Each structure stands twice: as C-alpha cells, then as structure tokens.
Amino acid sequence: MIPWVVLDTAPIPGGSESLRLLQRGTEFSIQLGHNELMNSRLSGSEEALATLSAARVGARRNACWLIGGYGMGFTLRAALDALADDARIVLAELVPAVLDWGRGPLAGIASDALLDPRVAARVADVAEVIRAGRSTYDAILLDVDNGPDGLTRSANDRLYDPAGLAAARAALRPGGVLAVWSAHPDAAFTQRLSRSGFRVEEVGVRAGRSRGARHTIWLAARPDR
DSSP, X not given: OOOOEEEEEEEOTTOSSEEEEEEETTEEEEEETTEEEEETTBOHHHHHHHHHHHHHHOOOTTOEEEEEOOTTSHHHHHHHHHSOTTOEEEEEESOHHHHHHHHTTTTTTTTTGGGOTTEEEEESOHHHHHHHOSSOEEEEEEOSSSSSSOSSOGGGGGGTSHHHXXXXXXXXXXXXXXXXXXXXXXXXXXXXXXXXXXXXEEEEEEXXXXXXXXXXXXXXXXXXX
C-alpha cells in the first residue's frame, strides 16, 4: 500500500483546525484534521451540485453564478461545462491555500478550471459575498461544510440560519436556485428553507458516479415573483 504524503497544510480563518492536502500515488485527499472532506476519486456529488442546479435554472443569457468553496474544483468544472460562453462565475474561497492547490498540484483534476476567463476567483467569505448582492445571481452553490452547519468554522452557521437564508434569497434573481451540498440529510434544514420562502427539492446522490456514500443536495428555488 502506498502511504499518504502530506503536501501542505493551511489554517482556516476563524477555525481551530487546519486543512491538509495529502497525496497517495495519483489520489489526493483534503482533510480537516483527520476527517476527509474530499477525495479525488469521488467527485459525483460535487459535480451534481452544478449539473442539478443548471437543470433547474435553465439556459439564461449572461448567467451569473456564485460558488462558495473550491475544494478540488469538481463543482466549478461541472458548472463551466454546463454554462454558455457568456456566463460568469464568482468563486469565493476562504482559504487562500486551497486556490493555490487548485492552480498547483490539483490543477489537472479540474482541467485548469481556475484559468477559464468566465471565472472570477476571490479569497473571500461567501457569506459576505452573498450579503453584498441583491438580485445578482442565477444560482448560488454552497459546498463549504459537510452539511448545513459550521463544521470547518462556527461562523459558517450564519449561512444556514434564517438570516443567512434570507440573504441568499435576496441575492438570487427571480427563479434562481440556492443549492447546498451535505454529507447527510437534515429534516430541520429542509423545513428552514421552506419557511424562508423557497420551493425546496431534496435529492440524494452518490459520492462517486455510481458508488460510494449517498450525499444530499438541496435545490431551493426563489419564486419567479
């Protein structure tokens, strides 16, 4: 068995632990402490976060998407593949090193997605980016925790509370979609989305394209009016 090698570590602003990037042969892993957040061999649910959102939003001219969290770039790559040439994607990543990894050892995994001219990558707290927008985005995709709670740092809880959901709804254009990735279902969060004025769909997807654990994606649509 080839051993894991730690390539880099990166502190999380406002968090108590650090992210670690590990490699074993051609396989990569991003871990929080010893909790694996993402593995290069299992990209199915991260890609589905983008493809399911694109299917719900539909084709729009000059579409503008916001993606919170880069990870290994699977969601960004899938979004770029689904969107037209006139689209724009704002990528908000809190940890600068994660973008460095995406431009360095992980660049090939996402086919150099960060170099696409449609992408504006920012080192930023996605909660602040959301609050700064009003009727700006056709889709907001969040994959910054293992679910609708602040795993990586407690401040992320504000993304999923009523005030955070109200901010996301205000930042969406009519008919836009808030998509949230989770490692597990959460009935309370489904109810919270509904109470926040979204039309909610909860979808179970595999971690891999046909195997692996079953993850949850919420697709919460802002009504057209």
